[in-house]
Amino acid sequence: xxxxxxxxGGLVQPGRSLRLSCAASGFTFGDYAMHWVRQAPGKGLxxxxxxxxxxxxxxxxDSVKGRFTISRDNANNFLYLQMNSLRDxxxxxxxxxxxxxxxxxxxxxxxWGKGTTVTVFS
Amino acid sequence: xxxxxxxxxxxxxxxxxxxTITCRTSQSINNYLNWYQQxxxxxxxxxxxxxxxxxxxxPSRFSGSGSGTEFTLxxxxxxxxxxxxYYCQQSYSTPPYTFGQGTKLEIK
Numbered sequence: 001x002x003x004x005x006x007x008x009g010g011l012v013q014p015g016r017s018l019r020l021s022c023a024a025s026g027f028t029f030g031d032y033a034m035h036w037v038r039q040a041p042g043k044g045l046x047x048x049x050x051x052x053x054x055x056x057x058x059x060x061x062d063s064v065k066g067r068f069t070i071s072r073d074n075a076n077n078f079l080y081l082q083m084n085s086l087r088d089x090x091x092x093x094x095x096x097x098x099x100x101x102x103x104x105x106x107x108x109x110x111x112w113g114k115g116t117t118v119t120v121f122s
Numbered sequence: 123x124x125x126x127x128x129x130x131x132x133x134x135x136x137x138x139x140x141x142t143i144t145c146r147t148s149q150s151i152n153n154y155l156n157w158y159q160q161x162x163x164x165x166x167x168x169x170x171x172x173x174x175x176x177x178x179x180x181p182s183r184f185s186g187s188g189s190g191t192e193f194t195l196x197x198x199x200x201x202x203x204x205x206x207x208y209y210c211q212q213s214y215s216t217p218p219y220t221f222g223q224g225t226k227l228e229i230k
Contacts, residue, residue, distance in 0.1 A: 035219075037166075045158070045166060045209050045221040059217025062123065095165055107213025108156040110177065112165035 002026035002111050004096045009116035012086055020116055022079040022096030027111075030074035033057075033099035035109055036081050038092035038118075048094070049081065052105045063089075086120045093117050124148050124212050128222035134230040135200055143195045143225045145188075145210035154214035155193045157186055160224075161206045169208075170195065205229050 008020040020036070035050040049060045049070040058070055069082040079096055094116050097109035125148035135141050145155065153173035158166040168177045170186035173193055183198045197204055210222040 044224040045160075045211075047211070047217070047219045047221060050217055050219070059219075061218045100168075100171065106171075107154070107217070107219045108168060108171050108211060109166075110168045112167075114165060 004098065004111060004113035006094060006096050006113045006116035009094065009118045011119045011121060014087055014120055014122050016086055017082070017084045018086065018118060020081040020083065020094055022113060024077045024079065028102070029077040031102035033105040034072060034079045035097045035099065036070065037095045037097055037109070039095070040092045050105065050107065053103060057105055088120050088122070090118060091120045123218055124151065124214065124220055126210060126212060126220050126222040128210055128225050130225060131223065132226045132228065134228050136230045137200050137202055139200045141197045141200060141227065143208055145193045145222050147191045147212055150190045151212045151214035153189045154212055155188065156211045156213060157195045158209045158211065159206045160209065166209065
């Protein structure tokens with residue numbers, strides 16, 4: 001079964017850091033681009049960041065550029081999101097999601113995790 | 123960045139109705155437009171990719187059309203399980219891959 005399981009969320013003060021992890025199983029993780037998408041409470045979806053299968057391509061939303069860093073470990077099937085200088089507006093449920101075609105970066109996602117919650121409070 | 127405008131933001135309909143949701147983009151994105159369904163407390167589900175291609179396992183009552191800057195998602199005959207929030211998303215060229223603000227489909 002294809003599965004993505006996020007972890008690492010929690011309560012954090014503004015200006016602090018968190019590192020999210022996403023454990024992938026049931027597919028050849030190293031063949032696929034991966035993404036982080038977030039959803040603030042009661043709000044819509046926001047694409048946050050994506051990374052190509054070989055980490056050669058990386059992109060960020062303007063709202064997180066310079067503060068968040070995406071990375072991956074293909075040997076151990078993990079995706080990460082390092083979040084620094086956190087702000088109140090980063091409070092959200094963070095989903096890890098798989099791109100659709102091996103070897104390509106299509107920018108849309110066919111498998112999603114259940115998400116991990118990040119709450120930034122002062 | 124490419125801006126997305128979905129309409130309507132909410133919609134009331136009955137089982138068996140035909141429903142259409144529209145998504146407009148601030149610049150031409152060819153057919154790089156995708157549709158997702160999200161139910162409360164659940165992760166989004168990919169319905170349609172590349173404007174009109176049905177994702178595997180998605181019922182054929184869902185269809186997508188459009189190109190350039192205007193796109194539609196149509197549900198030909200609403201089933202009870204279709205009441206959810208629907209999002210469009212563009213995946214044109216380089217990131218960021220923006221989502222529309224969502225359309226909440228409710229039971230009349």
